[in-house]
Amino acid sequence: MATRRPYMRPMAGWWRRNPFYLFYMLRESTAVFVTLYALQLLYGVYTLTVGQAAFEAWLARLQHPVYIVFHALALAAALLHAFTWFNVAPKAMPALYLGTRRVSDRTVVRVQFVIFFVVSAIMLGVALGG
Amino acid sequence: MAEQSMPNQSLNQSSQRSLKRSNEPVFWALFGAGGVVAAFLLPAVILITGLAAPLGIPSPELFSYERASAFASSWAGALFLFIVISLSLWHGLHRVYHSSHELGIHRGPLLSVIRLVCYGTALGGTVLSAYWLIAAL
Amino acid sequence: MTQKTIDIEVLRYNPEKDYKPSYQTFEVPFADETSVLQGLQYIKDQLDGSLTFRWSCRMEICGSCGMMINGVPNLTCSSFLRDYYPGKLRIEPLSHLPIERDLAVDQTDFLQKLESIHPYIIPKENQSVEEGPFKQTPAQRERFYQYSECINCLLCYAACPQYGLDSDFLGPAAMALLHRYNSDSRDDGKAERMPIVNAQEGVWACTLVGYCSEVCPKGVDPASAVNRNKVNSTLDYFFRFMAPKGAAE
Numbered sequence: 001m002a003t004r005r006p007y008m009r010p011m012a013g014w015w016r017r018n019p020f021y022l023f024y025m026l027r028e029s030t031a032v033f034v035t036l037y038a039l040q041l042l043y044g045v046y047t048l049t050v051g052q053a054a055f056e057a058w059l060a061r062l063q064h065p066v067y068i069v070f071h072a073l074a075l076a077a078a079l080l081h082a083f084t085w086f087n088v089a090p091k092a093m094p095a096l097y098l099g100t101r102r103v104s105d106r107t108v109v110r111v112q113f114v115i116f117f118v119v120s121a122i123m124l125g126v127a128l129g130g
Numbered sequence: 131m132a133e134q135s136m137p138n139q140s141l142n143q144s145s146q147r148s149l150k151r152s153n154e155p156v157f158w159a160l161f162g163a164g165g166v167v168a169a170f171l172l173p174a175v176i177l178i179t180g181l182a183a184p185l186g187i188p189s190p191e192l193f194s195y196e197r198a199s200a201f202a203s204s205w206a207g208a209l210f211l212f213i214v215i216s217l218s219l220w221h222g223l224h225r226v227y228h229s230s231h232e233l234g235i236h237r238g239p240l241l242s243v244i245r246l247v248c249y250g251t252a253l254g255g256t257v258l259s260a261y262w263l264i265a266a267l
Numbered sequence: 268m269t270q271k272t273i274d275i276e277v278l279r280y281n282p283e284k285d286y287k288p289s290y291q292t293f294e295v296p297f298a299d300e301t302s303v304l305q306g307l308q309y310i311k312d313q314l315d316g317s318l319t320f321r322w323s324c325r326m327e328i329c330g331s332c333g334m335m336i337n338g339v340p341n342l343t344c345s346s347f348l349r350d351y352y353p354g355k356l357r358i359e360p361l362s363h364l365p366i367e368r369d370l371a372v373d374q375t376d377f378l379q380k381l382e383s384i385h386p387y388i389i390p391k392e393n394q395s396v397e398e399g400p401f402k403q404t405p406a407q408r409e410r411f412y413q414y415s416e417c418i419n420c421l422l423c424y425a426a427c428p429q430y431g432l433d434s435d436f437l438g439p440a441a442m443a444l445l446h447r448y449n450s451d452s453r454d455d456g457k458a459e460r461m462p463i464v465n466a467q468e469g470v471w472a473c474t475l476v477g478y479c480s481e482v483c484p485k486g487v488d489p490a491s492a493v494n495r496n497k498v499n500s501t502l503d504y505f506f507r508f509m510a511p512k513g514a515a516e
């Protein structure tokens with residue numbers, strides 16, 4: 001009988017092997033920005049409880065180019081997260097039916113984008129419209 | 131009742147090692163809720179607090195202490211901030227924890243430490259944001 | 268007119284001689300309709316009879332000819348050499364699975380997993396021949412049909428890094444088939460299958476990379492089977508004390 005010696009290939013560096021994996025890792029890395037931003041916002045809430053001076057010092061610090069760049073990156077990450085999240089959402093939610101007709105994944109994705117734009121417009125309107 | 135319809139009972143059992151119910155649903159539910167919140171709300175929120183506010187666009191008065199604290203001390207505003215902060219943390223840190231596995235930390239004490247730090251931070255952020263927001267009400 | 272040729276680089280591994288796999292390149296003549304599988308068959312027939320690989324139907328039915336073509340899991344019988352010309356091809360056995368010899372992988376792990384999910388209808392009560400078959404409406408059939416299209420080709424396992432990192436994970440196709448039976452109106456075996464879903468080795472090893480559904484040649488969308496069952500498992504987790512076991516939809 002022939003010898004059996006099954007060979008297992010190593011996984012190290014797997015995410016560099018395929019553009020699909022690379023994009024997946026980019027998707028996952030948005031979490032770093034989401035986390036850092038949330039901590040940053042938490043700190044902002046904290047300054048509100050301390051008082052006006054603390055809040056204004058915080059706002060002034062955010063004007064530093066490092067923070068502006070950070071927030072620009074965080075915005076890009078949040079947008080990438082939103083895009084990828086809406087696209088995979090149909091895979092995670094139960095299949096939807098209208099009567100006996102299955103609602104297509106593409107419709108589900110589109111509806112989310114519409115909601116996203118409406119909600120974002122409302123938030124920006126309320127916050128920046130004065 | 132099922133016995134007759136299971137031709138390979140013995141093999142089934144041999145391949146079905148001890149299966150333990152995972153507690154992951156707790157973390158996944160928070161991750162998922164946070165993912166929804168981050169996707170629908172974060173882009174606009176970051177644009178407002180991270181870019182518009184420090185740059186004073188369209189006008190600096192919009193980001194005065196009075197207006198910000200009025201928002202944070204209203205019930206709706208406090209709830210909004212609490213949801214955005216806490217769920218974003220649960221979402222983000224859950225992914226960070228899973229990435230450490232993907233990048234080669236499979237088991238052992240280091241993975242446990244990362245897990246503790248990730249979920250501990252999320253829990254801490256949740257408690258602190260609730261505390262500060264309630265204090266400001 | 269001279270015949271066009273293309274270089275095929277093949278990962279070779281002979282467990283009796285080789286310490287680890289290495290590449291060997293063959294020059295293969297091809298026509299417009301030559302499949303990658305036929306390219307390999309040319310090598311075996313004309314250049315090196317020892318090359319080992321699996322195939323059977325040549326028509327995307329049997330699921331035995333899956334390999335990595337330039338790093339992408341694919342069925343070799345429905346991929347064509349012309350699409351890679353004038354570049355070359357690098358053919359490797361399916362990723363994440365143990366190499367038995369050359370391009371043939373060991374499928375034992377998957378077959379055991381497939382068996383573990385009870386891949387057959389477990390009726391509430393068996394029906395005698397006189398009582399006739401179990402009836403099902405087209406709408407009921409539609410709920411599971413896509414998941415029943417799986418041909419066990421294992422491209423999705425080769426696509427799944429979580430399976431590669433930890434092969435305890437049940438994996439895409441086995442979960443798709445589990446979901447196929449759980450969603451069948453004639454089946455009543457959900458309670459037996461839920462413990463598999465609920466385990467870390469069940470749905471919880473998945474991070475929705477999503478590549479499995481991308482490479483599946485049959486449109487099964489195994490990623491949706493895994494991730495819809497995360498919802499099922501979560502409901503089962505929180506409502507297990509309220510509803511009878513496995514009752515969460």
Ligand code: SF4
Pocket residue numbers: 416417418419420421422423424439440443479482483484485486487488489
């Ligand atoms: S789900 Fe698709 S890729 Fe996976 S084994 Fe079945 S047919 Fe192949």
Ligand code: FES
Pocket residue numbers: 322323324325326327328329330331332333342343344345
């Ligand atoms: S030879 Fe059967 S699927 Fe390719």
